[in-house]
Amino acid sequence: MNITANVVTYQLKRAFTISRGSRTEAEVLQVTVEKNGSVGIGECSPTGRYGESFDSVMEQIESLQGTDFDRATLLHLLPPGAARNALDCALWQLEEPTFPANFDLPEAITTAMTVSIASPQEMAEETRQYITQGATLIKVKLNADLVFERLQAVRTEAPDAIVIVDANEAWGSLDIPETIKHIAPLNIAMIEQPLPAGEDDALTEISSPIPLCADESCHTADDVTNLIGKYQMVNIKLDKTGGLTGAFELERTARENGMQIMVGCMLGSSIAMRAGLPIAAHALLVDLDGAALIKDDIENGLTYENGQIALR
Structure with a gap:
């Protein structure tokens, strides 16, 4: 070898x-x-x-x-x-020479398109571009500043889209219940990792009307037990699980414990995005837009159109 x-x-x-x-x-x-x-x-x-x-x-x-x-x-x-x-x-x-086609993949998979942190006006403009391109699922990156204002700007440009939030552990300085209550009228479908990993026990005391998803707090199947009572969903990323083999194990364990599945990614090419498709095919939420964010993807890379990854 x-x-x-x-x-x-x-x-x-x-x-x-x-x-x-x-x-x-x-x-x-x-x-x-x-x-x-x-x-x-x-x-x-x-x-x-x-x-x-x-x-x-x-x-x-x-x-x-x-x-x-x-x-x-x-x-x-x-x-x-x-x-x-x-x-x-x-x-x-x-x-598996036909990988990932050897798995039962649909004709297309809806993926989130990611709006990164900027001024509310800039985030609105990025959202408008995605919606014009046919996106139906918008992922909004946030820190602890202007949470409502930024989300409101995005929602204004995407009134009919599914909107999910990724705080990347940044809401430690906020009153989480009040923040969630404040943004709930904007019809947010999910909040990802509001508190730092290892400091999220406070989530057990929160009855959130918006589902919470573990990212930095969940790497492998071994982490699932510690997530119960805090989160309703896990974000599976192959760079955390150590590949697709570990991802399948995490998916199985999470589902056995009543959790929903999201598939995420780091920035990268279609090589990395394709590897996550077997999990994405059965996930509630998919965020595999990494290859759509780079200028020059690999030859014969994935096709992104109308907010979806076209597979056939």
């Missing part, structure tokens, strides 16, 4: 801003696994928020050079995270 890994940088169509900062490019690690004449490709996004760097992830990947392993073995060779994700997804493609 031969493994190659390369850092690839994609320029973004516009600045992408969340509560932790702003970016104008997406840097990813693309990994190729060759075995017995077959080739699989995976992609991951090392994340400093989770203690990862490109150097640390590359070191994990290179530690397996010359080792013969499959997806089951990989679960014991590397911990969940970006490195295992890239290798796991490459192995899925290597072992």
Whole structure:
């Protein structure tokens, strides 16, 4: 088995801003696994928020050079995270040449289109562009400032769309029940990770009319028990679960505990977005617009049209 890994940088169509900062490019690690004449490709996004760097992830990947392993073995060779994700997804493609078409995928999957943090007027304009392009699901990035004003601006431009909110752990300084009460009339379908991971026990005391979704608080199936009573949904990202194999395990465990499923992504190319499609096919909410936010996707990348990923 031969493994190659390369850092690839994609320029973004516009600045992408969340509560932790702003970016104008997406840097990813693309990994190729060759075995017995077959080739699989995976992609991951090392994340400093989770203690990862490109150097640390590359070191994990290179530690397996010359080792013969499959997806089951990989679960014991590397911990969940970006490195295992890239290798796991490459192995899925290597072992299943028609991946992900070998799964029962629909003709199209509705995906959220993401509005990043800016002034209410700028967020309204970005929303207007998405709605003009046919989007029906809008994901709004927020910090603790101008929460109602920004959401109101988005809702004005998207009166009929499903609107979901991603606070990226930034609402620790806010009165969460009052904030939720204030924005509820705007018909918000979901709020993602309002409090920092590890500091979200307060959510057990909240009876929210808007479903809450765990992102940073949920990486793998092992986290689900600690989410009960706080969240009604989990955001499955392959860079957290360590690949599609771990994602299936998290999906199964979450559903067994009565939670709904969302599929999310980091910024990246269609290589990463395609890998999440088998989970997205049965998820309540899908946010796989990462490849739509970069300027030059891979050749034969996914097709985004009318707010959907067209698959046939």
